Amino acid sequence: MSTKDSIASGYYKEPVPHIAHDSPFASMMERFRFAAEILDLDEGVFKYLSSPEKVVMVSIPVTMDDGRIEVFEGYRVIHNSILGPSKGGIRYSEDVTIDEVKALAAWMTWKCAVVNVPFGGAKGGVRVNPKNLSQAELERLTRRYTANMLDVFGPDRDIPAPDMNTNEQVMAWIMDTYSMKQKKTENAVVTGKPIILGGSKGRKEATGRGVVTCTLAALGKLRISPSNTTVVVQGFGNVGSVSAQLMYEQGAEVIAISDISGGYYNKNGIDIEEAIRYSQTHGNSLEGFDGAEPISNQDLLELECDVLIPAAKEDQINKENASRIKAKIIAEGANGPVTANADKLLEENGIMVIPDILANAGGVTVSYFEWVQDRHGYFWTEERVNRRLNRMMRESFDNLFMVSEKYSITLRQAAYVYAIDRVATTLKLRGIYA
Ligand SMILES: NC(=O)C1=CN([C@@H]2O[C@H](COP(=O)(O)OP(=O)(O)OC[C@H]3O[C@@H](n4cnc5c(N)ncnc54)[C@H](O)[C@@H]3O)[C@@H](O)[C@H]2O)C=CC1
C-alpha cells in the first residue's frame, strides 16, 4: 500500500478495540498514531506495535499475619523487546489496572528508544495498598509475585525496577527469590537494588536528576536563569522530592509541593531540605508540614510559576484544567500526567512540555548503567554515574529539540517520532515482521 493510500485509508485512525476512552492507553495510542502518520509507518508495523508482545496476569495468595489467606492480582506486560531485554518498573497500587500497565509498558519501549538505551519496554503492577500490609506480608507478597513470574523475569529477558510504592527493599526480595530458583546470585535480574546487593550509586536520585537536567536545558532555550525561577512540584516521593531538591539547589524558588495528603504553598519559597526531613520522619508523608499554607492539589497545578513538575500519577492535566495551567514549562516527572486531549490546549497557550518519555528517562538510564555494572562485576563512582547520566539526558534533549524544529512539532511529538522510527528501523533490520 502506498503512503497516500494508507493514510487515506485511515488505518492510523482506526479505534483500538477494548480500550477505554480517555485512558492512559488511549493517550499513548493517540500520540503513537500521530507519529505513525508523520513517519508513514508500515501498516503491519503499526498494528504490531499497537499491542503488547506478552501480557501475564497472576493470582498471588498471601498468608497474612493473622493466618488468613488474601489473594491479590498481579500483572507484567511486555510491550516490545525488539531493542533488547524488556525493562520497566513494578507498581503497587490498589487501583492499578491492566490497561494502565499496558500504557506504561509501551511508554517504556518509547522511552528506552528516546535515550538510546538497548532495552525494550515492560511494566508490572500488583493491585494492593502496601500501607495496609505489614513488612512481613509485603515480603511474602513480593516473593510470591516473583515466583509466579520466574518464566518472565531474567537478566537477558525482562528486568524489573521500582515504580510507585516499590523501593530498594522490594527489589532485594525479587532478586533473592529469583536467585534462589537459579541456585546462584543473579543481581542483574532487577535494578534499583540496595547498593550493597549490586545496586548502582545514583540510581535512587536518577529520575529526579534527569528531570532537572531537561528542565535546565529547557530554561536555557527560554533564556530564563534557574535562580530566577519559581517551581511547583506535584508528588513528593522518589521523583518529586529529588526534582524539588535539585531545583532548590540550583537557586530556584520551590513555591508549592504536594503528596497524597494534600498541597503545601508558600509564595516566598519552601525550605525543601526541611520538607524532605519532615516527610522522612513522618512515614513518608507531608501531612502536618507547617512550612507552608495548605492548598488543594487542583489549585496547586494552576499556580502561576515558571516550571510545573507533575511527579505523582497519570491524567492530572486534562481537558478540564489544561487551559488554566499557567506554567511556562511542564517537566513530566510522572508517566502520563498530561492526557492526549490536553496536549493541544497546552500547545495553544505556548507551554513547553518536556514529555515523560524524555523527562523521566534518567531512571531507566541509570538502571541500564546498573545492569552493565552487575554484568561486569565492576562498580562505578557516583561522579561517573551522574556525569554519564547528565550527558545522555542533555544529548537526548538537544536531539529531540532539533527534531521538533525540523518538523515544526512539539517536543512530545518529536519524542514519539524519534522513538518509533528507531524501533521500526530495528524491526526492519531484524526482519521479524517479514
Ligand atoms: N521511581 C522511578 O525511578 C520512576 C518513576 N516514574 C514515575 O514517576 C511517578 C512517581 O513515581 P515515584 O516517585 O517512584 O513514586 P513514589 O511512590 O515514590 O511517590 C509518589 C508520590 O506521589 C504522591 N501522590 C500519589 N497520589 C497523589 C495525588 N493524587 N496527588 C498528589 N500526590 C500524589 C504520593 O503521596 C507520593 O508522594 C510515577 O508516575 C512513576 O511511574 C517514572 C520514571 C522512573
Ligand SMILES: O=C(O)CCC(=O)C(=O)O
Ligand atoms: O528503571 C527502570 O528500569 C524503569 C523505571 C520505570 O519504571 C520508568 O521509567 O517508568
